[in-house]
Amino acid sequence: MADNISYNAPRGMRDFYPEEMAKRNYIFDAWRQAATEFGFQQYDACVVESLDLLKRKAGEEIVDQIYAFKDKSDRDLALRPEMTPTLARMIVNKQGSLSFPVKWFALAQCFRYERMTRGRKREHYQWNLDIIGEESVTAETEVIAAAVRGLELLGLSASEVKIHFSSRQLLGELLVALGIDEKFHQAAFLALDKRGKITDEQIAKLLLDEGVSEAGTEKVFGLLNIKSLDDAEKLLPDETAGLKNIKDFEELSKVYGLEDILEFDISVIRGLSYYTGIVFEGFDAAHGFRAIFGGGRYANLLNSIGGKPQTAVGLGFGDVVIAEILSDLGRFDEINMAAEYAVAYMNDEQKETAVKVAVKLRSKAKTVDLALNAEIPKKFFKRCEKENFKKAIFIGPDDVEKQTVRIKDLATREQQEVKIEDL
Amino acid sequence: MADNISYNAPRGMRDFYPEEMAKRNYIFDAWRQAATEFGFQQYDACVVESLDLLKRKAGEEIVDQIYAFKDKSDRDLALRPEMTPTLARMIVNKQGSLSFPVKWFALAQCFRYERMTRGRKREHYQWNLDIIGEESVTAETEVIAAAVRGLELLGLSASEVKIHFSSRQLLGELLVALGIDEKFHQAAFLALDKRGKITDEQIAKLLLDEGVSEAGTEKVFGLLNIKSLDDAEKLLPDETAGLKNIKDFEELSKVYGLEDILEFDISVIRGLSYYTGIVFEGFDAAHGFRAIFGGGRYANLLNSIGGKPQTAVGLGFGDVVIAEILSDLGRFDEINMAAEYAVAYMNDEQKETAVKVAVKLRSKAKTVDLALNAEIPKKFFKRCEKENFKKAIFIGPDDVEKQTVRIKDLATREQQEVKIEDL
Numbered sequence: 001m002a003d004n005i006s007y008n009a010p011r012g013m014r015d016f017y018p019e020e021m022a023k024r025n026y027i028f029d030a031w032r033q034a035a036t037e038f039g040f041q042q043y044d045a046c047v048v049e050s051l052d053l054l055k056r057k058a059g060e061e062i063v064d065q066i067y068a069f070k071d072k073s074d075r076d077l078a079l080r081p082e083m084t085p086t087l088a089r090m091i092v093n094k095q096g097s098l099s100f101p102v103k104w105f106a107l108a109q110c111f112r113y114e115r116m117t118r119g120r121k122r123e124h125y126q127w128n129l130d131i132i133g134e135e136s137v138t139a140e141t142e143v144i145a146a147a148v149r150g151l152e153l154l155g156l157s158a159s160e161v162k163i164h165f166s167s168r169q170l171l172g173e174l175l176v177a178l179g180i181d182e183k184f185h186q187a188a189f190l191a192l193d194k195r196g197k198i199t200d201e202q203i204a205k206l207l208l209d210e211g212v213s214e215a216g217t218e219k220v221f222g223l224l225n226i227k228s229l230d231d232a233e234k235l236l237p238d239e240t241a242g243l244k245n246i247k248d249f250e251e252l253s254k255v256y257g258l259e260d261i262l263e264f265d266i267s268v269i270r271g272l273s274y275y276t277g278i279v280f281e282g283f284d285a286a287h288g289f290r291a292i293f294g295g296g297r298y299a300n301l302l303n304s305i306g307g308k309p310q311t312a313v314g315l316g317f318g319d320v321v322i323a324e325i326l327s328d329l330g331r332f333d334e335i336n337m338a339a340e341y342a343v344a345y346m347n348d349e350q351k352e353t354a355v356k357v358a359v360k361l362r363s364k365a366k367t368v369d370l371a372l373n374a375e376i377p378k379k380f381f382k383r384c385e386k387e388n389f390k391k392a393i394f395i396g397p398d399d400v401e402k403q404t405v406r407i408k409d410l411a412t413r414e415q416q417e418v419k420i421e422d423l
Numbered sequence: 424m425a426d427n428i429s430y431n432a433p434r435g436m437r438d439f440y441p442e443e444m445a446k447r448n449y450i451f452d453a454w455r456q457a458a459t460e461f462g463f464q465q466y467d468a469c470v471v472e473s474l475d476l477l478k479r480k481a482g483e484e485i486v487d488q489i490y491a492f493k494d495k496s497d498r499d500l501a502l503r504p505e506m507t508p509t510l511a512r513m514i515v516n517k518q519g520s521l522s523f524p525v526k527w528f529a530l531a532q533c534f535r536y537e538r539m540t541r542g543r544k545r546e547h548y549q550w551n552l553d554i555i556g557e558e559s560v561t562a563e564t565e566v567i568a569a570a571v572r573g574l575e576l577l578g579l580s581a582s583e584v585k586i587h588f589s590s591r592q593l594l595g596e597l598l599v600a601l602g603i604d605e606k607f608h609q610a611a612f613l614a615l616d617k618r619g620k621i622t623d624e625q626i627a628k629l630l631l632d633e634g635v636s637e638a639g640t641e642k643v644f645g646l647l648n649i650k651s652l653d654d655a656e657k658l659l660p661d662e663t664a665g666l667k668n669i670k671d672f673e674e675l676s677k678v679y680g681l682e683d684i685l686e687f688d689i690s691v692i693r694g695l696s697y698y699t700g701i702v703f704e705g706f707d708a709a710h711g712f713r714a715i716f717g718g719g720r721y722a723n724l725l726n727s728i729g730g731k732p733q734t735a736v737g738l739g740f741g742d743v744v745i746a747e748i749l750s751d752l753g754r755f756d757e758i759n760m761a762a763e764y765a766v767a768y769m770n771d772e773q774k775e776t777a778v779k780v781a782v783k784l785r786s787k788a789k790t791v792d793l794a795l796n797a798e799i800p801k802k803f804f805k806r807c808e809k810e811n812f813k814k815a816i817f818i819g820p821d822d823v824e825k826q827t828v829r830i831k832d833l834a835t836r837e838q839q840e841v842k843i844e845d846l
Contacts, residue, residue, distance in 0.1 A: 006473065007516035007728075010500055013469035015513055018527065021465045037785050039762040039792030042444045046436035046546055047470065047532075048490075048502070050429065067471075069492030072536055077433055079471070090438055093430035099806075101795050104441065109470070113495055123469055134795045138774075142793065149785065255778045305430075339462040351561075355678045362460050362572065369462030370565065372524050372557040383522075 012114075012122030022337045024125070027154065027319055027326070028107055031127040034150035035105040038142060040129060043104045045086045047111070051076035053085050056305065065112040067122075079111035083128045084274070084301070084314055091132055092307030100133030100310065103142070127317040129295075132302075132310055137249040139313040140278050140297065145256045147282060147293050147315055154322065155331050156284065161292075163258070164265035165249070165280040168296070169242030170232060171223070171266070177236050178219045184212050186273065188220050193269035195224075226266045242277070249278055274298045282317075284325050292325070293317035341407075342389040344371035344380040350395045353420070357393060357405055360423045384410055435537075435545030445760045447548070450577065450742055450749070451530055454550040457573035458528040461565060463552060466527045468509045470534070474499035476508050479728065488535040490545075502534035506551045507697070507724070507737055514555055515730030523556030523733065526565070550740040552718075555725075555733055560672040562736040563701050563720065568679045570705060570716050570738055577745065578754050579707065584715075586681070587688035588672070588703040591719070592665030593655060594646070594689070600659050601642045607635050609696065611643050616692035618647075649689045665700070672701055697721045705740075707748050715748070716740035764830075765812040767794035767803040773818045776843070780816060780828055783846045807833055 009015045016024055035042070051068050067079040080086055083106055091098065106128045113122055129146055131139040144163060151161055172185050180188065187210035191203045200221070207217045226232050229247060236243060246264075253262050270279045277297030284292055295315030303309040326332055341361055345354040351374070358370040369389065371380065377394055384392045392408045399405055405423070408415045432438045439447055458465070474491050490502040503509055506529055514521065529551045536545055552569055554562040567586060574584055595608050603611065610633035614626045623644070630640045649655050652670060659666060669687075676685050693702045700720030707715055718738030726732040749755055764784055768777040774797070781793040792812065794803065800817055807815045815831045822828055828846070831838045 006475070007512050009469055010471055010473050010498065011496075013471050015469070015516075016467040017513065017517070018464035018466050021467055024467070025465065033788075036762070037788060037790050039790060041441035041760055042448065043441050044439040044444055044447070046432055046438070048433055048436050048534075048546070050433050052429070067492075067494065069490075071490065073434075075433065089430050090440065093438075094440070099809075103792075111471075123471070131795070136796060138778075138793075138795045141778075142795065145782075252778070255775050256782060307430075337464055339459070352678050355561075355564075355675070359568075359679060365456075365460060367460050367462060369526075370561075372554070372561045372565065373559060386522075 014121055014123065018337060022335045023323060023326075023332050024319065026332065026335055027322060028125075030153035031105075031107060031150050031317070034146050034153055035127075035129060037149060038103070038146040040103045040105040040146065043087075043090065043106055044108065045083075045090060045106075047079055047109050048077050049080040049086055051078040053089055053305070054078050054080060056085075065114055067111045067113055079123075080108070081112050082110055082272075082316065083108040083126060084130075084272075084298070084316075085305075087128070087130055087132075087314075088301045088305055088307070091310070092302055092305060095302070095307050095310070101131055101139070102133060103129075103131050105129045121320065125319040127293075127319075128314065129317075130312055130314040132312040134313070135311055137245065137252050137278070140249055140280075141252050141256050141258065143295065143313050143315045144253070144262075144280060144282075145258060147317055148258065148261060150317065151282075151292070151322075154326060155329065156325070158257075158261055160284060160286050161261050161282060162285040163262050163280050163282045164268045165246075165262055165278060166264065166266050166268040167242050167246045167278045168269070168275050169277045170240070170246055171242075171269075173240040173242045174223055174226070174232060174235055175220070178216075178223075180212065180216050180219060184210060184216070187212065189269050190271070190273070192220065192224075192267065193271050195267060224267055227264075229264055232266070246278060270294055270296055274301045274304075276300060278313075280315075287325055287328060289325055290321050292321050336388055338388040338390070339367035339369040340390045341366055341368045341393060342371070342380070342384050342387070342391070343368055343393045343395070344375045345395040346376070346397065347374050350374075350397065350400050353400045353403075354395045357395065357420060357423065360420065364423075437544055437546065441760060445758045446746060446749075446755050447742065449755065449758055450745060451548075453576035454528075454530060454573050454740070457569050457576055458550075458552060460572060461526070461569040463526045463528040463569065466510075466513065466529055467531065468506075468513060468529075470502055470532050471500050472503040472509055474501040476512055476728070477501050477503060479508075488537055490534045490536055502546075503531070504535045505533055505695075505739065506531040506549060507553075507695075507721070507739075508728075510551070510553055510555075510737075511724045511728055511730070514733070515725055515728060518725070518730050518733070524562070525555050526553075527555070528552045544743065548742040550716075550742075551737065552740075553735055553737040555735040557736070558734055560668065560675050560701070562734075563672055563703075564675050564679050564681065566718060566736050566738045567676070567685075567703060567705075568681060570740055571681065571684060573740065574705075574715070574745075577749060578752065579748070581680075581684055583707060583709050584684050584705060585708040586685050586703050586705045587691045588669075588685060588701060589687065589689050589691040590665050590669045590701045591692070591698050592700045593663070593669055594665075594692070596663040596665045597646055597649070597655060597658055598643070601639075601646075603635065603639050603642060607633060607639070610635065612692050613694070613696070615643065615647070615690065616694050618690060647690055650687075652687055655689070669701060693717055693719055697724045697727075699723060701736075703738075710748055710751060712748055713744050715744050759811055761811040761813070762790035762792040763813045764789055764791045764816060765794075765803070765807050765810070765814070766791055766816045766818070767798045768818040769799070769820070770797050773797075773820065773823050776823045776826075777818045780818065780843060780846065783843065787846075 111123045129143045191206045204217050275296040276299040279296035281291040281294040297313050299311040343358045358368045361368045393405045403420050406415050534546045552566045614629045627640050698719040699722040702719030704714040705716040720736050722734040766781050781791045784791045816828045826843050
């Protein structure tokens with residue numbers, strides 16, 4: 001431990017000193033409030049999950065990034081990279097007794113072993129919103145509207161947010177219309193999702209490697225020219241199920257007041273393999289950060305792990321990008337971590353009175369920082385200013401004698417004398 | 424996944440379905456409020472810690488129980504078994520810039536690989552309260568008073584709580600007075616701490632194995648006959664530092680109104696090796712569960728990991744025992760997880776209006792459960808009763824036409840008609 005670096009958190013893991021923790025709480029409080037306003041119920045599960053479940057249900061890219069280990073009974077365990085497989089397991093476990101649809105949310109810590117580029121971390125928290133057991137697009141709109149409300153509570157107005165959406169079902173229908181066999185669709189989705197991260201040549205090579213013909217590969221790229229649902233409709237022989245579904249979604253989202261926020265974008269795919277229908281990504285329109293949240297419809301996850309088939313919609317909203325945005329906007333500056341009252345005393349002779357004052361105020365559920373040792377007034381008031389307390393009580397010999405305190409309002413600098421028994 | 428058991432959480436890990444999560448939030452909210460009232464600031468750190476730090480600083484018994492693993496760069500990592508070594512690391516890392524004393528709290532998940540007896544879990548959450556950099560017994564009393572306040576907020580009155588306390592420093596002075604060399608003290612502490620868990624014969628053997636003479640071992644056991652500080656004083660040649668310290672603590676605790684709660688108990692040692700002074704354990708006097716919380720003074724932890732010497736007091740308060748107690752008292756029955764409003768509709772023709780009503784209410788920060796599909800009134804009101812909503816709005820064709828809603832108070836069964844625009 002001589003090396004100074006070892007006092008840091010392990011590589012990629014975060015320490016939350018009080019100032020950072022206050023920011024995290026600021027975000028978590030908004031998430032919890034938005035979810036609660038929308039009637040979602042909170043759940044959680046231990047961050048340690050069975051490796052088997054995660055391997056089966058996560059996207060391939062993620063499997064390489066799982067923190068896996070064995071326990072002392074040689075059980076294969078892992079730190080979950082995402083919450084959805086755990087949610088699916090919990091739902092299947094009580095599928096017979098839960099009343100569907102269920103609307104659940106979680107504030108889940110997730111781990112990914114990624115190469116450490118540009119300050120990316122290996123763990124983060126994710127707000128998860130899921131509706132299980134609802135076919136209609138009300139599920140998509142409720143989840144998205146709740147996320148938008150979360151942003152609003154964090155001070156990002158709806159006008160600052162853009163949500164790009166598409167549909168894997170529609171994309172599949174378009175691929176079929178272009179004559180691309182269904183067995184290639186999953187590969188096409190995952191390849192297209194990599195756009196921007198790798199070159200188009202690399203994407204084309206991925207598709208060719210999967211067995212898509214050169215002509216087919218060109219057609220896949222051609223789909224990216226679709227700019228609207230009307231464009232898509234022209235390529236389809238008739239109104240397909242996927243097209244109708246995404247139109248319904250667009251229609252209902254207007255009733256939710258989301259029309260200015262939503263934007264059809266054929267290139268939205270999402271990286272996880274279990275999505276089957278509408279998919280979406282939320283952005284901070286004004287600032288150009290990475291996606292704030294993403295999600296979509298997953299119809300087959302429950303049966304794919306052995307449960308009864310039930311469709312679901314989920315959304316994941318991480319704490320890292322939003323914290324960057326809020327920090328940029330100076331939103332964290334308004335956080336005040338200080339107690340309401342600071343109580344201090346001149347000498348040990350006043351300590352008993354100071355403790356009594358603190359006990360009295362706390363018994364009224366006031367937040368009170370009690371000086372642990374005698375302090376001169378100058379130092380005390382300097383500390384009050386630095387730490388941003390609202391009211392200061394400094395107890396000197398006179399106060400003990402008179403059994404009164406002088407409560408100083410640190411904003412107005414007004415002072416009020418109150419009997420201790422009347423506090 | 425054919426085997427049903429695999430839908431459960433991994434062995435020893437907990438799932439929190441919404442009902443369990445509501446209990447956890449009930450406890451966490453009380454902890455957070457009590458800590459905040461007492462001016463503690465929240466911090467956190469990732470549950471993944473460097474194995475090296477934990478091995479050096481944890482009690483021996485704990486080291487055997489650490490969940491350890493290697494990451495892909497062959498780094499030795501672990502899931503922390505307790506928060507204190509992490510806290511010490513974080514403090515040392517900023518020892519030059521923090522203003523001491525600091526008062527910090529955490530709601531930390533901790534892992535121990537224990538044999539699974541009587542439903543014991545392998546992970547739990549612990550409320551940690553620590554004051555670093557304060558020599559006086561104000562640190563002990565503040566920490567204990569905050570914990571008692573936490574219990575009070577959970578509905579356990581001070582009269583239902585007992586806190587047993589002792590002092591390792593005093594115990595050391597007593598051992599010296601009995602002629603037992605300091606090199607045996609740590610072994611004596613850890614052996615005595617096992618009382619009740621293993622037989623006295625086994626404890627005696629532990630001491631003999633460490634090199635304590637047979638006569639010395641008898642003397643160690645003799646200490647357990649000490650019933651009061653007066654008893655202890657009689658065995659000491661003069662007023663030692665440890666005796667004075669524990670008397671000061673007793674004195675100050677009266678000012679905090681804790682005198683009826685505190686009880687001197689020489690047998691309180693605590694299992695962790697880093698304690699050096701006053702140690703304590705809190706119990707639910709009425710119900711006879713295991714200790715609710717425990718803690719004490721640790722003067723040497725920071726310098727032992729290479730930091731500047733600073734004394735500290737800490738307290739750990741787990742979520743498992745207190746949940747058993749609260750469950751026993753029926754305290755969880757009062758938790759209501761339901762949204763304030765339930766909104767539903769008869770047919771799809773009323774869906775738009777229902778969504779508008781929900782959007783309107785939510786824009787006023789009301790919590791609203793919106794039915795995701797059309798529902799007949801009978802089913803809706805049955806569901807309202809089951810889920811315990813406060814107010815129900817069922818939208819039929821008339822409401823759409825009149826643009827009004829009927830808000831039914833589900834407790835009084837009174838109904839009020841309101842224009843949607845006035846909501």
